[in-house]
Amino acid sequence: NIEDLKGKRIAVGAQNSGVEVNARSLLNGFGITYKDVKVDYLGYAEAADALKGGKLDAAFLTSGLPNSSLMELQQGFDLQLVSINPDKVKAIAKDQAYFLPM
Numbered sequence: 001n002i003e004d005l006k007g008k009r010i011a012v013g014a015q016n017s018g019v020e021v022n023a024r025s026l027l028n029g030f031g032i033t034y035k036d037v038k039v040d041y042l043g044y045a046e047a048a049d050a051l052k053g054g055k056l057d058a059a060f061l062t063s064g065l066p067n068s069s070l071m072e073l074q075q076g077f078d079l080q081l082v083s084i085n086p087d088k089v090k091a092i093a094k095d096q097a098y099f100l101p102m
Contacts, residue, residue, distance in 0.1 A: 001082060002030045009038040011047035011059035023060035026084070029092035044069035052077055 013019025042050060047059035048069045061070060073079055
């Protein structure tokens with residue numbers, strides 16, 4: 001879960017990108033700041049390579065599906081997707097209207 005990311009090295013997308021804004025908003029919604037994690041500003045392909053190479057513990061890959069980087073990553077890699085409780089998304093969405101629970 002997202003709370004498990006504390007102290008971990010994570011890719012949050014390119015600096016000031018939509019992925020990075022989403023990552024920061026989600027982390028903040030769970031009471032986690034960039035001071036609580038080791039942040040790498042990596043795009044999709046770079047994050048996938050870093051995950052495969054063991055240089056990252058997690059990555060935010062905000063995208064529609066299918067995503068070629070994710071599809072490639074799941075080949076021969078123990079990829080785990082983290083779902084977010086819809087009630088938590090509703091709480092985050094109060095301040096970030098672009099989040100919608102599914």
